[in-house]
Amino acid sequence: MRLKSMLAAGLCAALFHAGPALAAEDSVAAAKALLQSMRYDEMIVQSMQQMESTMQQQMEQQLWQTLPDCAETPDCKSKASALLQQVLKTQQDYFRSPETRKLMNEMQVQALSKNFSVAEIHEMNAFYQTPTGSKMLRLMPKIMAETGPLLMKDMGQRLLPKLKQQMDEFARQHSAR
Numbered sequence: 001m002r003l004k005s006m007l008a009a010g011l012c013a014a015l016f017h018a019g020p021a022l023a024a025e026d027s028v029a030a031a032k033a034l035l036q037s038m039r040y041d042e043m044i045v046q047s048m049q050q051m052e053s054t055m056q057q058q059m060e061q062q063l064w065q066t067l068p069d070c071a072e073t074p075d076c077k078s079k080a081s082a083l084l085q086q087v088l089k090t091q092q093d094y095f096r097s098p099e100t101r102k103l104m105n106e107m108q109v110q111a112l113s114k115n116f117s118v119a120e121i122h123e124m125n126a127f128y129q130t131p132t133g134s135k136m137l138r139l140m141p142k143i144m145a146e147t148g149p150l151l152m153k154d155m156g157q158r159l160l161p162k163l164k165q166q167m168d169e170f171a172r173q174h175s176a177r
Contacts, residue, residue, distance in 0.1 A: 026118045027112075027113035027116075027117070027118050027121065028109055028110075028113045030113070030118045030121040030122060030125070031108070031109040031110075031112035031113045031116075031121055032109055033121075033125060034112065034121050034124055034125045034128070035105060035108055035109060035112075037125050037128050037129065038128055038137055039137060040105060040108060041101055041105060043137065043140060043141055044101060044104060045096070045101070046141035047140070047141040047144050047145070048095045048096070052088075052092065054145070054148055054149045054152060055088075055091070056084075056088055058152055058156075059084060059087065059088065060084060061156075063080055063083075063084055064080075067080060
């Protein structure tokens with residue numbers, strides 16, 4: 001009888017300590033199921049493809065701001081354009097690579113399972129199964145493509161000049177010494 005009591009106590013202790021690990025496992029599994037329902041990988045690929053042209057325009061603008069005289073010299077302009085194409089290809093290769101998509105997926109699973117309960121993740125999953133949730137998933141890349149350029153434009157007008165001013169001030173203060 002004593003052996004049964006000890007085994008029962010040991011089993012209870014093991015289950016008590018395993019509880020959080022099992023809950024975390026359930027949370028991770030629920031998060032993975034949610035991302036699958038959301039077609040997360042497809043959504044990321046679509047979003048990046050739609051943003052590439054905007055990113056290209058921003059990079060070109062930054063390049064010509066950095067090298068204003070270069071645009072007037074054919075040889076320099078040609079080399080800068082080639083560099084820009086190389087940089088864009090490197091960027092595309094990174095964001096389109098299976099390794100990056102896998103990493104983004106894993107980070108998303110960890111963030112979801114850390115910040116939401118299993119029940120909340122199931123609720124989100126149920127929402128994405130509805131017609132409205134499905135529509136949201138389908139249109140999200142388009143919405144991001146519409147809002148992304150506006151945000152980048154605003155950043156170029158309001159944020160970047162402030163950052164440049166701060167960096168110029170820092171450089172001025174530290175180069176005088």
